[in-house]
């Protein structure tokens with residue numbers, strides 16, 4: 001039985017009634033998994049948000065995956081913002097994520113007739129393993145910045161190994177030029193001094209454009225990058241970089257968006273066997 005003290009406050013009850021009757025007017029950021037319809041969907045494990053709007057690197061992966069019709073891999077797929085449209089365009093996809101709950105939600109959103117073209121595999125970079133020389137393309141979008149430098153390098157080396165000769169790697173990562181803009185001085189001076197990963201920030205609340213009321217516990221650190229850093233890691237892994245650029249994300253909204261350098265992306269190719 002509900003007691004008077006356990007009853008939600010009046011304002012909460014009014015809000016609950018209002019959202020039930022006017023769901024389209026809910027606030028824009030969803031804390032719930034799955035498609036929110038408002039652009040940002042929270043992950044279940046404190047690794048930020050999946051954005052329903054794809055950038056040009058994810059779109060290029062989807063187009064290539066649909067064209068080649070050979071197995072492709074997405075690592076850190078969350079709820080499938082890229083895997084699902086790739087499947088819908090005819091791709092054969094292995095989708096992988098650190099969090100098996102994300103994969104279950106993804107699976108629940110795939111059309112039943114497309115399930116035979118989908119393989120799910122939970123696991124974490126850099127230690128997860130896949131068959132070597134196998135995938136025509138790999139997408140790893142907005143995941144590498146959750147890893148320390150040596151693990152970023154190891155992950156990209158592994159992905160290069162998983163690619164078939166001639167295969168393409170598509171990477172996207174967060175930059176300091178957005179929500180983490182208070183990391184810019186550290187990033188730029190570290191880069192000028194030749195540090196390999198100058199964007200490693202610990203205690204994320206200290207780097208937000210607007211300091212939050214409470215410390216941020218998860219993720220414990222971020223490793224912000226730029227096109228040069230991603231390109232270097234790809235070249236060191238034996239790949240040829242064919243595209244490297246900042247990615248404008250005006251849709252990040254508020255102070256998440258700064259000057260068109262919010263994210264960075266790379267496309268790199270594994271040389272064909274001699």
Ligand SMILES: C[S@@+](CC[C@H](N)C(=O)[O-])C[C@H]1O[C@@H](n2cnc3c(N)ncnc32)[C@H](O)[C@@H]1O
Nearest residue numbers: 047048049050051076078098099124125141142
């Ligand atoms: C910010 S979301 C990005 C989702 C999607 N790729 C996108 O571009 O919107 C990060 C995703 O990567 C996963 N992830 C984080 N660290 C990972 C790791 N070390 N290995 C594999 N997946 C990881 C998280 O569980 C989460 O689903």
